[in-house]
Amino acid sequence: MIDEIDLVAMVADHADLGQLCDRLEDVADALPRMPSAGANLRLCHELEYRPATHEAREHALVKRLFGTGTTEPCGAAALQHIRHRSGSHVVQAQDLVTAFQAGDPCLPPSTLGYMLRCFFEGCRASMAFEELTILQLAGDRLTPRARILLEHSLEARCRT
Incomplete structure (x- = not known):
């Protein structure tokens, strides 16, 4: 069984990443x-911190919940997609740090805006996908409280 306590750290990470995405959207809007x-x-x-920390925790959670994979091809593809997307968010975050630290006037605001939007829109979509995947693959293994926690978090992800 998958209980609420098993998912709290992921949901908290998603809330923190969601707030970071909101702040980055504000930056993009102010350019x-x-x-x-x-x-x-x-x-x-x-x-530098949040995407990499989330990636490590997410990999551990997926491994703990579903082992090294699932025998269902669709489930295996979904888990692989989660792994690839979280890694790409870490790289995008590193690129943004470089752009912010350099303060390079040669980087047009439109380019920085595009980089920011790619990060926060992709990150938001990935968080929703992760939660949907867990809801789908875990199925009856989710306790009622775990299911409610995921559903409320998913609702928050999709409001943005």
Whole structure:
């Protein structure tokens, strides 16, 4: 069985990543004006930390919940997609840190805006996909409280 306690860390990570995505969307909306030096430093720290931490925790959770894979081809493909997408978010976050730290005036605001939007839109979609995949693959293994936790989190992901 998969209980609520098994999913709380992932849901908390998703809430934190969702807040980071909201802040990055605000930055994209304010371009060409860049955030203050202090806000820029905080964003860089979060971009270095949150996606990589989430990726590590997510891999451990998926392995704990579903083992090394599932015998169902569709389920195996979904789990592989989750692994690939979380890795790509880490790389995108690193690219954003480089862009923020460089303060390169040669990088047009439209390019930075595109990079930001690719990150936060992709990250939001991936979080929803992860939760949907767990709901689908875990099925009857989810306790009622675990299912409610995932459903509420998914609802929050899809409101944005």
